[in-house]
Amino acid sequence: MESENEVKITEQDVINLMDVFTRVPPLILKMVIKGNKNVAQSFESQIKNYYGHLTEEEMGKIEKVMEMPVSELQIILKNAYEETHQKQLKILADPSAEPFITKNLQELKNVLSIP
Numbered sequence: 001m002e003s004e005n006e007v008k009i010t011e012q013d014v015i016n017l018m019d020v021f022t023r024v025p026p027l028i029l030k031m032v033i034k035g036n037k038n039v040a041q042s043f044e045s046q047i048k049n050y051y052g053h054l055t056e057e058e059m060g061k062i063e064k065v066m067e068m069p070v071s072e073l074q075i076i077l078k079n080a081y082e083e084t085h086q087k088q089l090k091i092l093a094d095p096s097a098e099p100f101i102t103k104n105l106q107e108l109k110n111v112l113s114i115p
Contacts, residue, residue: 007064009073014080014089026087033091033100040107047111066109070101 014021024032032039040047051059065073074093081089091097108114 007060009064011076011080021088029088029091033097036100038107040104040111044111066105070098
């Protein structure tokens with residue numbers, strides 16, 4: 001596996017996972033973000049099961065995302081939105097989504113027992 005410093009997260013990574021983002025309608029996503037809901041905790045068992053089936057490279061990318069500053073992650077989301085025009089990406093790239101993203105990345109770390 002690449003070292004954590006060598007792992008890069010790109011717009012293409014986001015685009016490759018587009019189905020994850022588009023499962024939630026934009027209006028619902030806005031409500032969840034506005035309420036700062038802890039969705040990672042709600043899906044704990046599914047997350048653990050999914051994570052257990054990933055390749056080392058995929059796990060490395062997830063770990064990289066959890067360590068990145070949210071502002072950097074939002075730039076990637078914004079660039080992916082500009083390429084795909086998926087409203088969900090635009091919503092997540094908005095600075096007002098930062099607390100929601102921060103909260104859920106922290107909970108994801110907890111769920112996966114990553115220090």
